[in-house]
């Protein structure tokens with residue numbers, strides 16, 4: 161069979177069975193993992209930049225990004241429960257569209273997950289440095305900025321990355337439980353924000369509603385418009401896909417993944433709309449749009465400094481859950497790609513004691529710490545969006561192809577109206593992709609060109625499916 165068309169078996173193979181991750185998670189862990197991955201830098205900080213791009217109509221940007229993600233989450237839930245194996249979009253694409261497409265999506269996910277973790281670690285370092293300064297502890301500038309920003313290393317960002325990796329290497333269950341406690345704190349602080357800001361609501365602050373128009377466009381070096389904001393705000397919504405990377409570790413994949421993905425998505429969309437309304441209705445948007453900690457700024461300017469400190473403190477304590485969830489997803493993507501032979505085998509070893517893929521977790525942490533320690537936050541969050549949009553398109557395409565190819569296959573969860581939901585997810589993601597800044601799309605294309613080179617130089621020749629074929633086995637049986 162042609163290499164690009166080699167497809168991984170949908171049912172778990174006997175060969176993989178001996179190297180499966182331990183099923184230790186149930187749906188509350190997965191909802192917490194999802195919310196832990198979704199609520200972070202996006203709502204805590206990018207809401208400000210979103211408002212600068214779209215004005216009060218950023219609330220429409222939230223609705224658009226949320227609707228696209230809701231459609232994609234339904235496709236994810238169907239694919240994750242039909243193929244309950246680690247690897248998320250990479251595994252589905254490999255099984256449905258073939259090895260080459262699977263590799264491209266896996267390579268894209270490596271970029272996405274690394275950049276998300278690094279961006280959030282750098283964002284966290286900014287909050288942590290400010291928090292320490294408030295306590296009278298001043299870190300030297302060379303240790304709080306990476307080489308690319310004029311310092312030596314962003315030490316807080318490196319330290320938080322290593323701490324999260326240690327938690328993951330200690331075993332999935334323990335880290336998921338810690339995650340659940342931190343998620344409760346993060347959501348609690350956001351509810352306090354709404355309770356404090358809502359009494360100051362004034363509908364007049366929503367006029368003019370759409371000062372920068374609807375389509376994304378460049379205005380003096382800044383992307384403006386409702387769609388320009390939606391392409392950025394999209395960052396705030398994803399993370400539910402990290403739940404699907406835990407599919408092998410779910411005790412009851414059909415129930416746990418469905419509740420985990422759709423539940424976490426629904427909770428966050430509702431929360432964001434309420435927070436955006438409270439922020440926009442209580443404070444003129446140009447004021448908080450200029451702040452690096454917009455939610456704390458809103459509370460401070462409304463005369464509630466203690467509540468402002470609470471939300472800032474919660475960000476410092478709880479934002480690491482986002483790094484946790486994405487680093488978890490990243491290590492699982494590496495693990496599965498190595499198990500398939502597309503990356504070096506050493507990355508698929510599982511610890512006999514904890515059941516966690518320790519070597520790959522350490523490798524992931526090193527990669528994330530390197531990027532976080534050297535590069536500034538800048539626009540790297542947008543790069544993560546580009547990778548995520550590509551993965552969402554792939555999953556929606558896989559869902560539609562499978563509906564045609566194997567309509568009677570068992571689907572523990574079936575997306576409603578798939579021929580509406582699927583195309584909406586695909587066109588929505590493509591529209592958002594083209595609403596990103598040009599440089600972001602160029603980085604994405606360059607990364608994938610590198611990926612194609614890696615495929616032809618290494619992965620294609622080491623593919624387990626390819627080797628089985630060469631030995632005369634049937635490709636799909638591996």
Ligand code: ALA
Nearest residue numbers: 198200201202395396
């Ligand atoms: N959704 C995640 C965040 O907002 C990536 O931080």
